[in-house]
Amino acid sequence: MPRAAPRTARGNRTRARLVESAEQVFADVGYHDASIVKITEHAGVGLGTFYLYFDGKLEIFDEVVEDLNRRVRHAMAEATEAAPNRIEAERAGFRAFFRFTAEHPALYRIVRQAEFVSPAAFRMHYTRIVEGYIEGLTAARASGEIGDVDPTVAAWVLMGIGELVGMRWVRWAAAGAMDSDSEPGPADTMDVPPDVFDQVMGFIQRGLAAVALDRQDPQDGHHPHDTDDRSDDRTEQT
Amino acid sequence: MPRAAPRTARGNRTRARLVESAEQVFADVGYHDASIVKITEHAGVGLGTFYLYFDGKLEIFDEVVEDLNRRVRHAMAEATEAAPNRIEAERAGFRAFFRFTAEHPALYRIVRQAEFVSPAAFRMHYTRIVEGYIEGLTAARASGEIGDVDPTVAAWVLMGIGELVGMRWVRWAAAGAMDSDSEPGPADTMDVPPDVFDQVMGFIQRGLAAVALDRQDPQDGHHPHDTDDRSDDRTEQT
Amino acid sequence: MPRAAPRTARGNRTRARLVESAEQVFADVGYHDASIVKITEHAGVGLGTFYLYFDGKLEIFDEVVEDLNRRVRHAMAEATEAAPNRIEAERAGFRAFFRFTAEHPALYRIVRQAEFVSPAAFRMHYTRIVEGYIEGLTAARASGEIGDVDPTVAAWVLMGIGELVGMRWVRWAAAGAMDSDSEPGPADTMDVPPDVFDQVMGFIQRGLAAVALDRQDPQDGHHPHDTDDRSDDRTEQT
Amino acid sequence: MPRAAPRTARGNRTRARLVESAEQVFADVGYHDASIVKITEHAGVGLGTFYLYFDGKLEIFDEVVEDLNRRVRHAMAEATEAAPNRIEAERAGFRAFFRFTAEHPALYRIVRQAEFVSPAAFRMHYTRIVEGYIEGLTAARASGEIGDVDPTVAAWVLMGIGELVGMRWVRWAAAGAMDSDSEPGPADTMDVPPDVFDQVMGFIQRGLAAVALDRQDPQDGHHPHDTDDRSDDRTEQT
DNA sequence: AATGAATGAGCGTTCATTCAT
DNA sequence: TATGAATGAACGCTCATTCAT
Numbered sequence: 001m002p003r004a005a006p007r008t009a010r011g012n013r014t015r016a017r018l019v020e021s022a023e024q025v026f027a028d029v030g031y032h033d034a035s036i037v038k039i040t041e042h043a044g045v046g047l048g049t050f051y052l053y054f055d056g057k058l059e060i061f062d063e064v065v066e067d068l069n070r071r072v073r074h075a076m077a078e079a080t081e082a083a084p085n086r087i088e089a090e091r092a093g094f095r096a097f098f099r100f101t102a103e104h105p106a107l108y109r110i111v112r113q114a115e116f117v118s119p120a121a122f123r124m125h126y127t128r129i130v131e132g133y134i135e136g137l138t139a140a141r142a143s144g145e146i147g148d149v150d151p152t153v154a155a156w157v158l159m160g161i162g163e164l165v166g167m168r169w170v171r172w173a174a175a176g177a178m179d180s181d182s183e184p185g186p187a188d189t190m191d192v193p194p195d196v197f198d199q200v201m202g203f204i205q206r207g208l209a210a211v212a213l214d215r216q217d218p219q220d221g222h223h224p225h226d227t228d229d230r231s232d233d234r235t236e237q238t
Numbered sequence: 239m240p241r242a243a244p245r246t247a248r249g250n251r252t253r254a255r256l257v258e259s260a261e262q263v264f265a266d267v268g269y270h271d272a273s274i275v276k277i278t279e280h281a282g283v284g285l286g287t288f289y290l291y292f293d294g295k296l297e298i299f300d301e302v303v304e305d306l307n308r309r310v311r312h313a314m315a316e317a318t319e320a321a322p323n324r325i326e327a328e329r330a331g332f333r334a335f336f337r338f339t340a341e342h343p344a345l346y347r348i349v350r351q352a353e354f355v356s357p358a359a360f361r362m363h364y365t366r367i368v369e370g371y372i373e374g375l376t377a378a379r380a381s382g383e384i385g386d387v388d389p390t391v392a393a394w395v396l397m398g399i400g401e402l403v404g405m406r407w408v409r410w411a412a413a414g415a416m417d418s419d420s421e422p423g424p425a426d427t428m429d430v431p432p433d434v435f436d437q438v439m440g441f442i443q444r445g446l447a448a449v450a451l452d453r454q455d456p457q458d459g460h461h462p463h464d465t466d467d468r469s470d471d472r473t474e475q476t
Numbered sequence: 477m478p479r480a481a482p483r484t485a486r487g488n489r490t491r492a493r494l495v496e497s498a499e500q501v502f503a504d505v506g507y508h509d510a511s512i513v514k515i516t517e518h519a520g521v522g523l524g525t526f527y528l529y530f531d532g533k534l535e536i537f538d539e540v541v542e543d544l545n546r547r548v549r550h551a552m553a554e555a556t557e558a559a560p561n562r563i564e565a566e567r568a569g570f571r572a573f574f575r576f577t578a579e580h581p582a583l584y585r586i587v588r589q590a591e592f593v594s595p596a597a598f599r600m601h602y603t604r605i606v607e608g609y610i611e612g613l614t615a616a617r618a619s620g621e622i623g624d625v626d627p628t629v630a631a632w633v634l635m636g637i638g639e640l641v642g643m644r645w646v647r648w649a650a651a652g653a654m655d656s657d658s659e660p661g662p663a664d665t666m667d668v669p670p671d672v673f674d675q676v677m678g679f680i681q682r683g684l685a686a687v688a689l690d691r692q693d694p695q696d697g698h699h700p701h702d703t704d705d706r707s708d709d710r711t712e713q714t
Numbered sequence: 715m716p717r718a719a720p721r722t723a724r725g726n727r728t729r730a731r732l733v734e735s736a737e738q739v740f741a742d743v744g745y746h747d748a749s750i751v752k753i754t755e756h757a758g759v760g761l762g763t764f765y766l767y768f769d770g771k772l773e774i775f776d777e778v779v780e781d782l783n784r785r786v787r788h789a790m791a792e793a794t795e796a797a798p799n800r801i802e803a804e805r806a807g808f809r810a811f812f813r814f815t816a817e818h819p820a821l822y823r824i825v826r827q828a829e830f831v832s833p834a835a836f837r838m839h840y841t842r843i844v845e846g847y848i849e850g851l852t853a854a855r856a857s858g859e860i861g862d863v864d865p866t867v868a869a870w871v872l873m874g875i876g877e878l879v880g881m882r883w884v885r886w887a888a889a890g891a892m893d894s895d896s897e898p899g900p901a902d903t904m905d906v907p908p909d910v911f912d913q914v915m916g917f918i919q920r921g922l923a924a925v926a927l928d929r930q931d932p933q934d935g936h937h938p939h940d941t942d943d944r945s946d947d948r949t950e951q952t
Numbered sequence: 953a954a955t956g957a958a959t960g961a962g963c964g965t966t967c968a969t970t971c972a973t
Numbered sequence: 974t975a976t977g978a979a980t981g982a983a984c985g986c987t988c989a990t991t992c993a994t
Contacts, residue, residue, distance in 0.1 A: 008994095011957065030354045032270045036985065046959040051986070113354060116268050116347070123410070147444075153437040156402050164398030165391075172361070199391040206385075207445035249974070273967060284976040286971085295968070484973095487978065506830045508746045512964065522980040527965070589830060592744050592823070599886070623920075629913040632882050633875050640874030641867075648837070675867040682861075683921035725953070749988060760955040762992085771989070 003053050015053045017043040019067060022060045027106035031061060031117045058118060065114050065121040068107045069128055075100045077132065086140035087205050094162055094201065098192045101166045108171060130155045140208075147210035154208065165192060165200055244291065253291045255281040261302045265344030269299060269355045296356060303352050303359040306345045307366055313338045315370065324378035325443050332400055332439065336430045339404045346409060368393045378446075385448030392446065403430060403438055482529065491529045493519040495543060498536045503582035507537060507593045534594060541590050541597040544583045545604055551576045553608065562616035563681050570638055570677065574668045577642045584647055606631045616684075623686035630684065641668060641676055720767065729767045731757040737778045741820030745775060745831045772832060779828050779835040782821045783842055789814045791846065800854035801919050808876055808915065812906045815880045822885060844869045854922075861924030868922065879906060879914055 006012050021043035025034045036057060040047050054060040079096030083089035101108050114122035133155035140146045173190035192200070244250045259281035263272045274295060278285050292298045317334030321327035339346050352360040371393035378384045411428035430438070482488045497519035501510045512533060516523050530536040555572030559565035577584050590598035609631035616622045649666035668676070720726045735757035739748045750771060754761050768774045793810030797803035815822050828836040847869035854860045887904035906914070 006957080008957075014957080035983080037983095047961095048959050048987080049957075051988095052957065057985070109354070112350065116351060119413075126406075149441065150434070150437045153403075153434050154441065156406050157399050157438060157441050160398035160400070160402030161395050162398070163402060164394050168364075168394050175357075196388070196391050199388045200395060203387065203392065203395050203445040206447060207441040209444060244974090246974075252974085274969085275967080285969095285978095286976050287974080289969075290974070482978080484978075490978075508830075511962085513962095523982095524965090524967080524980050525978075527967095528978065533964070585830070588826065592827060595889075602882075625917065626910070626913045629879075629910050630917065632878050633914060633917050636874035636876070636878030637871050638874070640870050640877060644840075644870050651833075672864070672867050675864045676871060679863065679868065679871050679921040682923060683917040685920060720953090722953075728953085750990085751988080761957095761990095762955050763953080765990070766953070 003051070003055055006053065011053075014043075014045055014049060017045065018050060018053060019060065019063055023064045023067070023106050023110065026061065026064060026113070027109050030109070031057075031113050061110075061114070062118050062121045064106075064110060065118065065125060068104070068110060069125045071104070072097065072100050072107055073129060073132060076129075080136070086136065086145045086208070087201075089136060090158070090204055090208075091201050094197070094204075097162050098166055098170055098197075101170045102174065102191050105171070105174070108166065126159065129159060133158060137208075144210070146208040149208060157207070158204065161200060161204065165196070169193065169196055249291075252281075252283055252287065255283065256288060256291060257298065257301055257305060260298045261305070261344050261348070264299065264302060264351070265347050268347070269295075269351050299348075299352070300356050300359045302348060303356065303363060306342070306348060307363045309342075310335070310338050310345055311367060311370060314367075318374070324374065324383045324446070325439075327374060328396070328442055328446075329439050332435070332442075335400050336404055336408055336435075339408045340412065340429050343409070343412070346404065364397065367397060371396060375446075382448070384446040387446060395445070396442065399438060399442065403434070407431065407434055487529075490519075490521055490525060493521065494526060494529060495536065495539060499540045499543070499582045499586065502537065502540060502589070503585050506585070507533075507589050537586075537590070538594050538597045540582075540586060541594065541601060544580070544586060545601045547580070548573065548576050548583055549605060549608060552605075556612070562612065562621045562684070563677075565612060566634070566680055566684075567677050570673070570680075573638050574642055574646055574673070577646045578650065578667050581647070581650065584642065602635065605635060609634060613684075620686065622684040625684060633683070634680065637676060637680065641672070645669065645672055725767075728757075728759055728763060731759065732764060732767060733774065733777055733781060736774045737781065737820050737824070740775065740778060740827070741823050744823070745771075745827050775824075775828070776832050776835045778824060779832065779839060782818070782824060783839045785818075786811070786814055786821055787843060787846060790843075794850070800850065800859045800922070801915075803850060804872070804918055804922075805915050808911070808918075811876050812880055812884055812911075815884045816888065816905050819885070819888070822880065840873065843873060847872060851922075858924065860922040863922060871921070872918065875914060875918065879910070883907065883910055 006015050018039065022034070022039050025039050025042055028034075029038070034057070036050050037047055039060070040050050050060075054063070076093050076096050079092040080089045083092050111122065111125055114125065130152070134151040137146065137149070137151035137154050141148065141151065169192040170190055244253050256277065260272070260277050263276050263280055266272075267276070272295070274288050275285055277298070278288050288298075292301075314331050314334050317330040318327045321330050349360065349363055352363065368390070372389040375384065375387070375389035375392050379386065379389065407430040408428055482491050494515065498510070498515050501515050501518055504510075505514070510533070512526050513523055515536070516526050526536075530539070551572045552569050555568040556565045559568050587598065587601055590601065606628070610627040613622065613625070613627035613630050617624065617627065645668040646666055720729050732753065736748070736753050739752050739756055742748075743752070748771070750764050751761055753774070754764050764774075768777075790807050790810050793806040794803045797806050825836065825839055828839065844866070848865040851860065851863070851865035851868050855862060855865065883906040884904055
C-alpha cells in the first residue's frame with residue numbers, strides 16, 4: 001500500500017513539491033490544523049494527486065521529519081568538520097544549530113510536534129543526532145580533550161541546552177519581533193545574541209572539562225562512586 | 239461570555255472534577271484527540287455542563303496548564319527549601335523534577351503540547367519556572383557559591399538539561415517498560431538511574447562553577463591557545 | 477461504541493424517522509448510492525444527528541433488514557393463521573408475501589442487496605423465514621397433510637419459488653408499469669395475476685403432495701423404468 | 715464515444731484479458747469495491763488502456779454478465795442434450811447448474827449484483843434462460859410428458875428453486891467450508907448433497923406432473939377457471 | 953496501441969458548540 | 974444547576990475518468 005515512487009521526472013517534481021509544501025504548512029499551522037487540501041493547494045496540485053505519492057497525512061509528516069533531520073545533521077556536520085578541537089566543534093555545532101533553527105523554523109516546530117504525532121519519527125530524530133554526538137564525545141574523551149563524562153549523558157545534556165536556548169533566544173525572539181503571524185522573512189531571522197552564546201558555551205566548556213569538584217554529602221543513596229566511569233582521578237581537583 | 243464562577247459548593251465540585259478529568263484526558267490522548275464528551279464522561283457530568291464553567295476546550299486546557307505549573311513549582315520549591323547550598327539545591331530540584339515527571343506524565347505531555355495549542359500558556363509556564371531559577375542563581379552568584387554566570391542563561395540551560403534528560407530517562411524508559419499503551423501505574427514509574435543522575439549533576443556543577451577558562455574572545459574564530467589550556471588555569475577556581 | 481439508545485421521546489422519534497428514511501433511500505437508490513446525507517435529508521434532521529443513533533451506514537442497513545424481516549414474517553404469519561390446512565396456509569402465505577412485496581418494494585431490493593452488503597443480515601433473514609416454514613411443514617407431514625418431504629429442503633424450494641415469481645410478476649410488472657424512476661404510488665402496485673398465482677400454487681400443491689413416484693434410487697445415474705412411468709401410479713394419491 | 719473494437723490481434727488479446735480480469739475482480743470484491751485499477755492491474759495492463767476498449771465500469775460489467783450468461787446456458791444445454799425425457803433433462807440441467815454455480819462463484823455473485831448495477835443486463839440474463847426453459851417445457855407438455863402447466867410460470871418456478879437451493883447448499887456450504895475469505899479452490903467446491911438433490915428433484919417432478927389435486931374452497935376471489943390454460947381435464951383427478 | 957500522472961466531486965465520519973428542556 | 978439532542982463545517986480519503994506523452 002505504500003504509494004509507488006514516481007516513475008517520471010514530472011512525478012518526481014510533484015512529489016518534491018508536496019514534501020516542501022507539507023513542511024511549510026506543518027510549520028505554519030501545526031500538524032493538526034494542516035489539511036491535505038492546504039498542502040496540495042500550496043503545492044499547486046490537485047487534492048487527489050497527494051494520494052498518488054503518500055499514504056496519508058502521517059506518512060508525509062514522517063518524511064518531512066526525516067528530511068529535516070537529514071538537513072540539520074548535514075548542517076551541523078559541515079560546520080563541525082573543520083574544528084581544531086572538541087570545544088571549537090561544539091561552538092561551531094551550536095552556532096550552526098541556532099542558525100538552522102532561525103532559518104528553518106520548521107525544524108523546531110515540526111520535530112517537537114512529532115513527539116505526539118509520530119513518536120517513532122521523533123525518537124529517530126534524537127537518536128540520530130545523539131549518535132553523532134556520542135561519536136565525537138567518545139573520541140574527545142579518549143584523547144583527553146574533555147573530561148571523563150559519559151558520552152551518552154553528555155549528548156542529551158547538550159541537546160537539551162541547545163533546544164531550550166534555541167527556543168528562548170531564537171524562536172521567542174523571532175515571535176517577539178514579528179509580534180504576529182506575519183511571515184518572518186530573512187530580516188526577522190534572529191540568532192542567539194553573542195553574549196548569551198558565550199555564556200552558554202562557557203557553561204558547556206566547563207561542564208565537559210576534566211574537572212571534578214568536591215562534593216561530600218552523599219544524600220539520597222547516591223555516592224560519588226556509583227558508576228564506574230566517574231573515576232578517582234577526579235580527586236586531583238582543588 | 240466568559241463563564242461565571244460557580245456560585246455554589248456543588249458547582250465548585252463540578253468545576254474541579256472537570257479540570258481533573260481534563261488533565262487526565264489531555265495527558266492520555268493529547269489535546270487534539272481529547273473531546274469534550276470524553277472529558278465530561280470522565281467527570282461523570284453531562285456534556286452541556288461543561289459550557290457552564292468553561293468557554294471552550296482551549297480555556298480548560300489553559301487552566302490545566304496553569305494548575306500543573308503551580309504543582310511542579312511547588313514540588314521543586316519544597317524539595318529545594320532545605321538545601322544547604324546551591325549545588326545541593328540543584329540536586330534536590332532536579333530529583334524532584336524527575337520524580338514529578340515520572341509520577342505525573344501529564345505535566346510533560348501537556349506542557350509540551352501547549353507550545354502549539356496555547357503558546358501563551360506555554361511561555362507562562364517556562365517564564366515562571368525561570369523566575370524561580372533566576373532568584374536562586376542570583377543569590378548563589380552573589381554569595382560566590384557559583385561562578386559568574388548569567389542567571390537567566392543558566393536558568394534556561396538548566397531547564398533544557400532537565401527536559402531532555404527527563405525525556406530520555408524518564409519518559410522513554412517508561413514507554414519502554416510498558417511497551418504499549420497500558421496504563422503505567424506506580425510500579426512502572428521510572429526515575430533517572432543514579433549513575434546518569436550523577437553524571438548530569440556533575441556536568442551542572444562544573445558548568446556553574448567559578449572556573450575561569452581562558453577563552454574570552456566572543457567571536458567564533460580561532461585563537462592562540464585554544465587547545466589544551468583548559469586544564470591548568472582551572473585550578474584557580476573556588 | 478454502539479450508539480446509545482435515545483433516552484427521550486424526541487430521540488425515539490428521530491431514530492425511528494431515520495430508520496424509515498433509510499429504508500426508503502436504500503430501496504430507491506440502493507445501498508451504495510445511498511448516502512448518509514440523503515438519509516438525513518429525507519428524515520429532515522441534521523447530518524450529525526445520524527451518528528447519534530447509528531454507528532454507520534452498515535449498522536442502519538442491518539437494522540432496516542431486521543425491521544423488514546420482522547414485518548414480512550408478521551404479515552405471513554398473520555395471513556397463515558386462520559388457514560384450515562397446509563395447502564391453504566401456503567396459498568395465504570404466498571398471497572401475503574406477494575402483497576408485501578408489491579407494497580414494500582423495499583423488502584425485495586434491500587434483502588437482495590444484503591447478500592453483498594451484510595451477509596450476516598442476509599442469512600439471518602432467510603434463516604428466520606425458513607424456521608417458520610420448517611415448523612409448519614413438519615407438522616403438516618406428521619399429520620399426513622403433505623407427503624414425506626424434507627421440511628428444510630421444501631422450505632428453501634418454496635422460498636425460491638416465491639422469490640423469483642415475485643421478481644417476475646411483482647417487481648418487473650411494477651417496473652414496466654412505471655417505466656421509469658417515477659414514484660410507484662399505490663396505484664402502480666402490482667400483484668401476481670390470478671392465473672399465474674394459481675399455476676404456482678398448483679405446482680406447489682403437487683410438489684408437496686404425498687405422491688409416490690416410482691423413482692427412488694438416489695444416485696444420479698439412470699435406472700430401469702425412468703421414462704414414462706410417472707403417470708400411472710400417481711393416481712393412488714390422496 | 716463507444717470504444718472501437720480492437721483492430722489488431724494484440725488489441726484483441728488485451729481486451730479479452732480485461733474481460734477475464736473484470737469477471738475475477740467483480741466476483742471477488744463485488745461491483746462497488748472493484749476499481750478500474752484493480753482490473754487493469756489484474757490484467758497486467760496500464761490504467762489508461764482500459765478506456766481504449768470500454769466506455770466505463772458499467773460497460774465492462776454488462777459484457778461480463780453477457781459472457782457468463784452465454785456460458786451457463788451452454789453448460790446447461792450441453793448437459794440437457796442427451797436426456798431421454800423432460801424429467802431427466804431437468805435432473806441433468808439442475809445438476810449442471812449447481813456444478814456451474816459451485817465452480818464459478820462469479821456467476822452467482824455477478825448476476826445477483828446485476829440486479830442493482832445493470833437491471834437491463836439482469837433481465838436479459840433471466841429472459842434468455844427462461845426462453846430455453848419455455849421451449850423445453852412447451853415440447854414436453856405437448857408430448858404429454860408433463861402436466862398442463864404454463865411453461866412460463868414453470869420456468870420461473872424452476873429457476874427460483876435452482877437459485878435458492880444453490881444459494882443454500884452450494885454458496886453457503888462453500889462459505890462455511892472455507893470459513894473465511896481464503897480462495898475456495900477446487901477442493902472446497904461444494905455440490906448439493908445427493909439426498910437434498912433428490913428431494914428437490916422429487917418436488918419438481920411432482921410439481922410438473924400431469925396431476926391435479928382437488929381443491930374446492932375458492933377463497934380470495936380466485937376460482938379454478940380463472941385462467942384459460944388450467945383446463946378442465948385437470949378434473950380427472952382422484 | 954499503450955501508459956500513468958493528474959484531477960476533484962463526493963463519500964463517511966467527527967466534534968465543538970448551542971439551546972430547549 | 975444540569976442535561977443531552979441537534980447541528981453542520983470540515984476533515985481524510987477514494988476512484989472513475991481525462992489526456993499529454
